[in-house]
Amino acid sequence: MKKVILSLAIIATVGFTSCKNETKQKTNTTEISKEVANASLTFGVRGNCGMCKNTIEKAANAVEGVSNANWSIDKKKIEVSFDDTKTDVMAIHTAIAASGYDTEKVSGSEEAYNGLPGCCKYDHTMAMNQSGEVTADDHANHD
Ligand SMILES: [Cu+2]
Numbered sequence: 001m002k003k004v005i006l007s008l009a010i011i012a013t014v015g016f017t018s019c020k021n022e023t024k025q026k027t028n029t030t031e032i033s034k035e036v037a038n039a040s041l042t043f044g045v046r047g048n049c050g051m052c053k054n055t056i057e058k059a060a061n062a063v064e065g066v067s068n069a070n071w072s073i074d075k076k077k078i079e080v081s082f083d084d085t086k087t088d089v090m091a092i093h094t095a096i097a098a099s100g101y102d103t104e105k106v107s108g109s110e111e112a113y114n115g116l117p118g119c120c121k122y123d124h125t126m127a128m129n130q131s132g133e134v135t136a137d138d139h140a141n142h143d
Contacts, residue, residue: 037081044128046102059099074132
């Protein structure tokens with residue numbers, strides 16, 4: 001019996017490591033930021049997994065003036081805090097799109113998209129700005 005449990009555990013571990021190695025949440029999101037955020041916004045960004053989250057947030061954070069970015073896997077949207085004397089909304093959209101991800105306003109760079117890991121190749125028709133609740137799609141195969 002122990003052997004069965006052990007092998008199940010191994011299977012589970014192997015099965016989940018593929019697309020999950022970067023899903024560990026940043027716990028230091030409350031870190032004191034050097035930038036002064038006087039504005040924030042939320043908009044839809046397509047993506048699949050924790051690696052997408054990393055890439056999207058990194059792209060947003062790389063924009064000068066952005067102090068914090070938090071993309072939700074469930075809701076397909078990002079919250080960005082920024083200094084509006086240093087950057088603007090379109091610069092943030094453009095930076096994320098350049099990393100390969102579609103935003104509400106700018107389509108993701110095709111070249112960057114093609115370079116994404118397989119599990120990050122999101123569906124371009126995916127709904128953005130979702131509620132985060134389980135959608136009807138999950139029942140689509142029931143007949
Ligand atoms: Cu991904």
